[in-house]
Amino acid sequence: MSSFVTEVLASSGKLEKDDLACKISKLSRKVEETKEEVTDMINKKYIEFIPSMEGAEELLDQVESVSKDIDLLKSCIENEVQQNLHDAVTEYAKLKQQLEKNTAVIDLLQHLQEFDTAVEEYHRALQEKNYVVAAKQHGKARASVNALKAWKDTELPLVRALSSEITIQRENLIYHLGEEWQKLAVWKLPSTKTELTSVKSFLKTALHLNRGGSKGDESVPHALLPSILQALSIQGELHKKMKLFGQVLFKYMLKPLIIFPSLVVEVSSQPEQGAVLSLQCTETKADHPDPSQVYTKVLTVLKTLHEQLFVVSIDEKKVSEVLGDLIWKEMSECIIRECLVHSIPANSSQLAEYSEVIKQTEDFESSLKKMGYLAGDSTDLLKYARNVNCHFASKKCQDVIVAARKLMASEMHNTVKITPEYKLSIPKLPSPSGGEKERKESCKKSAHYDQQSLENEKQLSPNTMCLPVCRISESVQQLMDLAIQTLSEAVGSSPQCAVQLFYTVRNIFHLFYDVVPTYHKDNFLKLPHLAAIQHNNCMFIAHHLLTLGFQFKPYLPLKDGVAYFVDLVPGFRRLGARCFVAQMNVQKAEMLERLSTARNFSNLDDENNYSVASKAIRQVIHQLRRLGKVWQDVLPVNIYCKSIGTLLNTAISELINKIMMLEDISNMDGERLRTLCQTIIEEGPLVFNPLPEENKNKKYQEEVPVYAKKWMTLKEISMVLNANLQEIVDRWAEGKGPLAVEFSCNEMKSLIRALFKNTERRAAALAKIVK
Incomplete structure (x- = not known):
């Protein structure tokens, strides 16, 4: 065991991968052997119960020795392997960086090659007029340049040169496409100095169409036309070209055809040049174009364009659809504004005939959809045509208001005479809903009322609810007729x-x-004549508004509780009265102004003062006569008499007040004051001439005291001015005579003191003036 560890330790720092693996393998086998011995020992100790304490201690020492060897080896591995691993990673990173750089250079060279290839193909295709290929190759070249721009280490001068070249080639391509497009559609337009306001200004408009082919070559048009349009689309120029074309087409051809009924379009074919659209003038008396004619003319133009130019699809979308999207809104608005608005019927009886216009509009849009100019099912044009009831009402209302305003602004002095027999001319209306039952009940009620009226001794006059004889403006009569005609139009129309x-x-x-x-x-x-007419106009309208609503109520789909016109009656009555009262105040002011020049009717023994006072009275009488002639046969008789009587009463009151204010009246003053009073008494009744026939006015002249409240006061004061004390006392009659009716005690006493000197007889007379 110790020799193995020594061997491992001796080789530290110089381990190679194979030696290390070998030594690890040996150590693993040693561990397995130790494990077997420990297992055997445990079996002997705990299973076979063989005493082996000494063997266990030896095995323990052996395990600890192996554990130390493992730790030492682990430390060696960590130091040596990690150092070698760091070196390997660093070397790998350098190799990877070098590889990436080489790869990028290869990509750069590849983009340059693609750019060069695309540009060569572009030039070749452009020379062959293969515009679609040229546009696509230009797109590839641009993509290569964009890829070069994205590479951060690209040399800037190279990229700038390539970008400049690709821009130049694009402009070159667009120029060629523009030249070809101009050959497809050649416009002949009016001079820019010409004002486009008449038919003549559009007669020079013409459009020459050809499909891009050369002379004698019939196969080229079909190939070249799609190529030009497709190339324009690839370059993003098709929409721009179509927009400009659509603007010119609408301004110089479609719009004139819609606006002017006399303009028509003529389609002619010219050899080797294609079709020619030109505007011609025809004779017509129509003020506004007929919808069917407009649809025919517009379809002629668009159908010719479709056949000659736009029967091509770009990316599954027809070129005609592109043009339609650009001009449809403006064209449909123009058709509505210049054609359909004027085709709306003026009378409800013509509404049924308008279904033909709706059908023509539907056919027009259907034709446009077939050619691709129009997409969608519902358009503003067709909606407008179908909504004829609403437009009829709006147009009718607008026309009615315009006509009414014209009547209101017209001259009012043209009058017509109204008699008690006058009735509104209401057209015959259909039987109201409710049927026979209601009519029978109505007949029973009327029969019952007739029976009651026959039983009554006193019956109303047949003229009880009629207007008095007067004159109203002809325009107001026409205004009322207009209102009745409009209400008659409402009968039988749609509820809305x-x-x-x-x-x-x-x-x-x-x-x-x-x-x-x-x-x-x-x-x-300023003009009393017009003030009187306005008074009559208002009363005439108010009179008929009382019953007008109820005459049409059974035929109108209005909710219960609608006031109809009755609520307007008080306002019109006040309006007429206010206008006439304002004129009366003007006349009163003028009258008082004239009387103010009379110097309070004092010192009339002076000829100058008397002359001024007499002139003032004459001017008042003249003013009343002038007003009488102006209002004669205009105002109703009762209004005429009340008006003249009120003004005459104003003059009389002013004269009486001035006389009563005098403190000293000499005999000469009294005589001349009485002369002035007698002038009014004699000539005042003569201003009451309400009727043109002189022999019929005597009745009203005799009724002056009814209309001038101070008339009897004037007579009494005129008598007093020429009477003695006894006569005055006798007419006072202890407060029961005529003088006592017109004057108070103080007024009578003041007048006696002014007329008579202070004597016993005057004192006696004053003592008798009591009530």
């Missing part, structure tokens, strides 16, 4: 359309309420 039309009619009246007073504000204040 009916509701929309109903609220449009409400909006008409809201618009009138807001627009007319603002638009004609100055005229209403």
